[in-house]
Amino acid sequence: MERAAQSLAHDAGQSVVVTSDPEVVRTADRVVLPGVGAFADCRAGLDAVPGMVEAMTEAVKGRGRPFLGICVGLQLLAERGLEHGVTEGLGWIRGEVDRITPNDPTLKIPHMGWNTLEIAREHPLLAGIPTGASGLHAYFVHSYHLKPADGIDLLATTDYGGTITAAVARDNVAGTQFHPEKSQTLGLALLANFLKWHP
């Protein structure tokens, strides 16, 4: 979490606050929700802070602030996650978070490593980022991914024995399954794009 904040601060020269205070989230200009670990644990972590989900909802849905979810932060946008049982997500992007099932048995789970991105839909978050087979690489570490029910919500995919969700967006809400804070040139460009994004 600190690392995502440092990347943001370093790149943008903007003030970045790492907080568990709902009031700070409620009044923020932009909200980033990074997450690692299991879906249910991350959801429980959010719910453990009284008023946090309400504050995020007020900032993002009420005040239209740009939101970026990273890794499980993206996954929590879904209606539900299927990692170790069914857990309710925020439901801001329709669909569920299901296990990756590569069609090549030699491919290991978790999917861990560097992959290029395929654009599903042009979006300001991906502006100027070289994609496709000769494009920049993003760093992934996960066993699950969000499968959007509405295809229009899919921004980018990668290939790992099949198509994997790499980035999603709907209105002022976006997320990356990969870790921008660990993705060097691509990640810094994406975070800079996020800070310039006025949905």
Ligand SMILES: NC(=O)CC[C@H](N)C(=O)O
């Ligand atoms: N990198 C992680 O923390 C894993 C995220 C999530 N549990 C997944 O496997 O998709």
